[in-house]
Amino acid sequence: MKTNLKHFINGFVKENPVFVLLLGTCPTLATTTSVISALAMGLAAAAVLICSNAVISLLRKVIPDKVRIPAYIVIIAGFVTLVQMLMEAYLPSLYDMLGVYLALIVVNCIVLGRAEMFASKHGVGASILDGAGMGLGFTFSLLLMATVREVFGAGSFAGVEIPLLSDYAIPILVSPPGGFFVFGMLIAIVGKLSKKPVKAEFGCEGCPNAAVCKQSTEVAE
Amino acid sequence: MIKNLIVILMASVLVNNYVLSKFLGVCPFLGVSKKVGQATGMGIAVIFVMLVATAATWPIYTYLLSPKYEYMQTIVFILVIAALVQFVEIVLKKYIPSLHKSLGIYLPLITTNCAVLGVTLNNITDGYGFIEAMVSSLGAGLGFLLAMVLFAGVRGKMEAADIPKAFKGIPITLIAASIVSMSFYGFAGVIENMFA
Numbered sequence: 001m002k003t004n005l006k007h008f009i010n011g012f013v014k015e016n017p018v019f020v021l022l023l024g025t026c027p028t029l030a031t032t033t034s035v036i037s038a039l040a041m042g043l044a045a046a047a048v049l050i051c052s053n054a055v056i057s058l059l060r061k062v063i064p065d066k067v068r069i070p071a072y073i074v075i076i077a078g079f080v081t082l083v084q085m086l087m088e089a090y091l092p093s094l095y096d097m098l099g100v101y102l103a104l105i106v107v108n109c110i111v112l113g114r115a116e117m118f119a120s121k122h123g124v125g126a127s128i129l130d131g132a133g134m135g136l137g138f139t140f141s142l143l144l145m146a147t148v149r150e151v152f153g154a155g156s157f158a159g160v161e162i163p164l165l166s167d168y169a170i171p172i173l174v175s176p177p178g179g180f181f182v183f184g185m186l187i188a189i190v191g192k193l194s195k196k197p198v199k200a201e202f203g204c205e206g207c208p209n210a211a212v213c214k215q216s217t218e219v220a221e
Numbered sequence: 222m223i224k225n226l227i228v229i230l231m232a233s234v235l236v237n238n239y240v241l242s243k244f245l246g247v248c249p250f251l252g253v254s255k256k257v258g259q260a261t262g263m264g265i266a267v268i269f270v271m272l273v274a275t276a277a278t279w280p281i282y283t284y285l286l287s288p289k290y291e292y293m294q295t296i297v298f299i300l301v302i303a304a305l306v307q308f309v310e311i312v313l314k315k316y317i318p319s320l321h322k323s324l325g326i327y328l329p330l331i332t333t334n335c336a337v338l339g340v341t342l343n344n345i346t347d348g349y350g351f352i353e354a355m356v357s358s359l360g361a362g363l364g365f366l367l368a369m370v371l372f373a374g375v376r377g378k379m380e381a382a383d384i385p386k387a388f389k390g391i392p393i394t395l396i397a398a399s400i401v402s403m404s405f406y407g408f409a410g411v412i413e414n415m416f417a
Contacts, residue, residue, distance in 0.1 A: 022391060025244075025247045025248055025251070026244050026245055026246070026247050026248070026335050029244040029247060030243065030244040030245075070300070070303060073299055073300070073303065074296065074300065077295050077296040077299050077300075078296060080295055081292060081293070081295050081296060084292075084295065085292060099346075100339055100342050100343055100346065103294075103295045103338070103342055104245070104335045104338060104339060104342075106295055106299050106338065107299070107334070107335045107338055108335075109248065172403075175406065176241060176242045176243075176244065176402050176406070177399045177400070177402040177403040177406060178399070179244065179399075180395050180396065180398040180399035180402055181395070181396055181399040183395050184388075184391070184392040184393070184394070184395030184396040184398075184399065185392070185396075187391055187392045187395065188387045188388050188392035189387075191387060191392070192387045
């Protein structure tokens with residue numbers, strides 16, 4: 001049980017997918033313009049992550065090694081479609097808000113990365129906890145970044161106006177350049193606080209393409 | 222008709238740039254943009270895959286999935302793209318080895334690139350016809366190439382700069398990306414008035 005709990009906490013702090021592992025940058029930048037959309041994106045990704053981790057862990061002895069990546073993609077895409085359909089039916093306004101980024105959970109490095117790195121090697125219980133930890137760590141990071149962007153960029157929190165700040169909002173923080181800027185600042189702050197040197201390179205560890213990627217950049221150089 | 226196509230092309234290259242304003246394909250944008258040559262290779266490979274992917278997924282959606290099986294869109298598109306990239310790689314390796322040598326190494330990376338899946342999904346959501354969809358994919362790819370090459374230039378200059386310790390590596394790269402993105406922000410409004 002203790003090790004299981006460790007898997008869960010790991011995703012939150014030590015291996016935080018967004019600020020430490022630097023995975024899933026696309027949704028991090030795109031959906032953090034408001035707190036509500038960040039929360040919805042985070043929870044949707046977490047749901048997919050938990051379900052796909054569980055199923056992949058159950059099937060890990062059945063799936064042949066050679067076709068594992070396509071098999072994982074099919075499983076993940078299935079759950080993404082499920083989440084899409086449920087959201088369209090019950091939360092249509094959020095569905096419209098997230099738009100194409102909801103479908104793009106399929107190619108999110110965090111989901112595929114955890115399938116390849118964790119679920120394919122561990123039991124069901126541990127995989128579910130790992131998925132939950134990573135998913136909630138992702139949600140938490142998105143919320144943190146969205147809070148900074150919405151409070152200072154739009155002068156509101158989850159759509160509720162903050163009296164004094166709304167007069168001095170900095171609209172550029174909610175726009176695309178502000179996304180890159182706030183993300184860079186937050187990584188620098190997290191690196192400074194954790195006293196660990198910030199990674200010099202973009203995170204590839206969790207990405208199933210890492211081996212090919214490394215090889216290709218070496219060849220190109 | 223042609224006017225419309227030019228507007229779509231320019232809009233997806235400059236105003237709705239996939240990397241800098243829609244944040245699709247950020248990973249390769251930050252990962253493979255250290256050298257201009259590398260960035261160009263990756264950019265050209267992306268244009269190629271985007272065009273092939275759109276040419277395959279648009280007819281599949283229009284004639285097979287719509288209107289009854291629209292919910293299968295995500296699964297079908299990602300599988301088609303993955304299979305297609307593998308297929309293209311095999312064909313290139315066999316028949317045009319020189320091209321495979323320069324582009325082939327980037328192809329497997331592109332399968333799980335969110336920009337490719339994103340552009341095919343967006344073409345459907347925007348209700349484009351086949352030619353419009355192809356033009357918008359070309360624009361998206363060109364925009365990606367442009368952003369990659371510009372950013373590789375910026376990063377080259379940055380290597381000589383004295384950067385505060387906490388900002389070394391990723392943070393300063395992201396802040397530089399923010400400034401490049403801001404310069405693209407200036408294009409907003411250009412398209413609406415292009416033919417006025």
